[in-house]
Amino acid sequence: MARLGSWIESHPEGIYVRPADAWIDPSQPKARAWVTHGHADHARGGHTAVLATSETLAIMETRYGPQSGQPIAYDETIRVGEVDVRFVPAGHVLGSAQIVMEHKGERVVVSGDYKRRPDPTCAPFVPVPCDIFITEATFGLPVFRHPDTGSEIDRLLHRLHADPERCVLVGAYALGKAQRIITELRQRGHHDPIYYHGAVERLCRLYEELGVELGELRPATGVAKDELKGRIVIAPPGALNDRWSRRLPDPVTAMASGWMRIRQRARQRNVELPLIISDHADWDELTTTIRELEPTEVWITHGREEALKHWCMTHQIKACELNLVGYEDEDD
Numbered sequence: 001m002a003r004l005g006s007w008i009e010s011h012p013e014g015i016y017v018r019p020a021d022a023w024i025d026p027s028q029p030k031a032r033a034w035v036t037h038g039h040a041d042h043a044r045g046g047h048t049a050v051l052a053t054s055e056t057l058a059i060m061e062t063r064y065g066p067q068s069g070q071p072i073a074y075d076e077t078i079r080v081g082e083v084d085v086r087f088v089p090a091g092h093v094l095g096s097a098q099i100v101m102e103h104k105g106e107r108v109v110v111s112g113d114y115k116r117r118p119d120p121t122c123a124p125f126v127p128v129p130c131d132i133f134i135t136e137a138t139f140g141l142p143v144f145r146h147p148d149t150g151s152e153i154d155r156l157l158h159r160l161h162a163d164p165e166r167c168v169l170v171g172a173y174a175l176g177k178a179q180r181i182i183t184e185l186r187q188r189g190h191h192d193p194i195y196y197h198g199a200v201e202r203l204c205r206l207y208e209e210l211g212v213e214l215g216e217l218r219p220a221t222g223v224a225k226d227e228l229k230g231r232i233v234i235a236p237p238g239a240l241n242d243r244w245s246r247r248l249p250d251p252v253t254a255m256a257s258g259w260m261r262i263r264q265r266a267r268q269r270n271v272e273l274p275l276i277i278s279d280h281a282d283w284d285e286l287t288t289t290i291r292e293l294e295p296t297e298v299w300i301t302h303g304r305e306e307a308l309k310h311w312c313m314t315h316q317i318k319a320c321e322l323n324l325v326g327y328e329d330e331d332d
């Protein structure tokens with residue numbers, strides 16, 4: 001047989017699956033796109049035909065308008081050209097999937113973005129042993145070890161209750177992180193109304209339509225300052241330091257991101273309460289997953305691949321990096 005995975009090509013604009021004539025998460029409009037999840041660095045508008053989970057298609061329609069999409073259920077296998085394709089949960093955001101492909105006896109799994117720890121808003125990651133694992137490595141350095149999510153949420157609640165005259169303004173990406181923070185708060189017993197910035201509203205509503213319960217949400221805009229004292233307000237990271245936040249009562253600025261592990265990143269955004277809550281695998285999750293899947297080769301995307309490449313090599317696994325452009329952390 002030819003080189004392992006010779007039917008899968010890496011191009012700057014995405015991964016091309018030749019025997020299916022399909023692109024995975026292409027950054028340019030394509031005739032046939034398979035999309036792992038709804039974050040903007042993976043899901044773009046303008047494709048002729050999109051194969052994705054129904055949740056991902058719904059997210060794309062919310063963001064880009066009507067899609068000529070074909071929904072695929074988790075674990076359903078379809079044949080496209082000469083490739084059997086299956087989407088399995090990636091545990092990243094609602095509807096997120098790994099793409100499992102089989103061709104001529106070889107199995108390749110494209111992880112998309114993923115994490116292994118529980119997330120009340122989406123189905124958990126399903127490990128699929130494979131010959132080639134194409135993995136993200138957003139946090140592919142041993143320094144990245146995300147703490148327990150519950151303890152981070154408890155720090156947030158503790159801070160909220162410590163000063164009833166202030167509010168806590170939490171910066172969280174509009175797709176996935178915002179809804180996860182809200183559901184994690186509900187699970188820790190916080191049932192007060194949570195206030196939101198307008199930019200997260202549509203996706204919160206969509207999550208609710210798709211069956212994720214978020215409890216009582218209220219718009220923060222147009223509300224008297226006094227009403228917001230002692231409340232949690234969720235806003236996209238870009239709103240943390242802009243004019244919008246001046247309407248809030250002396251906000252404690254928090255941010256929920258894997259990058260909050262790096263103090264300098266927190267300082268750059270004037271974050272007083274950094275919360276290390278990530279929708280990506282940390283170092284231990286990355287290496288545990290590779291151990292579990294036992295691939296012959298690992299291909300690495302999303303930067304910071306050197307350490308993981310080295311780790312693979314010391315574990316007798318061939319590894320290389322893929323230089324895809326445009327994968328950035330909309331969603332850390």
Ligand SMILES: [Zn+2]
Pocket residue numbers: 037039042092113331
């Ligand atoms: Zn993502």
Ligand SMILES: [Zn+2]
Pocket residue numbers: 039041042113302327328329331
């Ligand atoms: Zn990504």
